[in-house]
């Protein structure tokens with residue numbers, strides 16, 4: 332494992348903890364009068380993955396669903412449910428911190444499955460974009 336991969340894996344594992352997710356919202360663009368506060372976002376499984384263009388981009392540590400374009404009235408838990416209804420984090424009946432080792436490992440397997448799917452989907456989309464670009468070029472050449 333490269334240093335880069337190690338850092339990424341460590342960061343991912345830290346995001347299992349609500350307190351760590353909360354720390355990620357340092358530059359959250361909404362104030363405390365909104366429903367989508369950092370505390371509620373962290374509680375709903377999200378951490379910030381803000382970019383310059385998307386300062387309100389968040390991702391769920393479990394299902395890897397990415398959301399942005401938040402409205403002040405949005406409830407993070409409800410939005411998570413609407414956009415990723417089968418997320419295992421939303422089905423938990425007890426806090427992660429009080430689960431047995433076996434329960435956490437099962438959850439971790441599901442999380443890794445979700446991660447693989449996310450990477451595969453991204454790769455597939457990039458491939459389809461490339462295919463589409465090549466097809467357009469070929470059409471141009473065919474005149």
Ligand SMILES: [Zn+2]
Pocket residue numbers: 376391392393394395396411415418419420421
């Ligand atoms: Zn989720």
